[in-house]
Amino acid sequence: MAENIITVSDDTFDEEVTAASMPVLVDFWAEWCGPCKIVAPVLEEIADDKEGRLKVAKLNVDDNPRTAQRFGVMSIPTLLLFKDGEPASRIVGARSKNQILSEFEPHIA
């Protein structure tokens, strides 16, 4: 995994995501999900491109069902963009880098 991507869990979610000062893109994923694997390198690119302006985090739904349930995630990958502790935008399913950025960019300073 790229060094710019952090791993979050049920226990660290609030500290790392909802309390963050910067917008956070959270990738809800799991090992068995083919499209999650395809979108992973795209998120690494985004993390590198937006370093200092956007935090990118991965949450494994298999190990952390509470957080997935808390945000109503029922499909993976789901990409949730958090701003000021609240979900500001949501993408269900894998997308290209351009499609992800055009959806999320308005929320990233």
Place this chain on the structure above:
Amino acid sequence: MEAVTTRDVVILGSGPAGLTAAVYTARANLRPLVVEGEPSSTSDQPGGQLMLTTEVENYPGFPTGVQGPQLMTDMREQAERFGAEIVTKKASRVDLSRSPIAIWVDDRDGGEPDVTTRSLIVATGARSLMLNLPNEARLLGRGVSTCATCDGFFFKDRRIAVVGGGDSALEEALFLTKFGESVTIIHRRKELRASKIMQDRAFKNEKIAFVWDSVVTDVLGDDRVNGVALRDVVTGNESVLAVDGLFVAIGHEPNTGLFRGQLEMDELGYLKAGPGTATAVAGVFACGDVQDHVYRQAVTAAGSGCMAAIDAERYLASLGET
């Protein structure tokens, strides 16, 4: 991806057909460029339909089966090992009337082409059809799923509906019985078109129930799915089936929009090819599900990918430029 020089071979698509064509053309020293597609959660994505499957039991050489995504990762690695160049982009326009053939990517459709090539192997595959109901799109990710293998996990002890009557529908239904309390297969006829072995497995499974002669007319629920509206196509009766999840497996359509007006298609939009994999345009070859709605297997796609590679190689040799 450099447009400076004209390529010998460009391959559009990276399912079993595209990657097999890549292995063969790479081994023939043609340095193929594979435009593999863009991430999505439909089968129109790098790796193709097998990326949304689990166990593949009928690909020769794997006596205990192989995971679909793993098979595709391995094919990709094999193509790269022989020098295939793979870019994670989707072709947005092709001009087959030009010589060399011109290709644009990344939503571009004008200006200088991103790549030009002497031969083109079309392996863009097919994607799953959806019901095309307004509430189906609204509830995507809220109980409506395009990927059973991705999302079955979220339906532990829930009630699930699967729409369709072919092998894909039964495969999804059987897979989903690992999670759901019940799986109801909704089919518009009163017999399945799935293979005998899949039918036997489905009929034997205690968690699977059938609703025959029925179509889904609406997906119900505010912020998550709580049911589907059904219409019996024989009696016209309307009813509601309470479910928490909806998976659709009603068939496929070919990814041929790019070639409309340029390549010959049948009435369903599949490309016409033959003899071999040749299309009516010199230097353009078609393989895999984009030109096959009869067999539609990983192994037949791979086989026709190999044929397209050999056909392209012979075509290039006939030009005397390689």
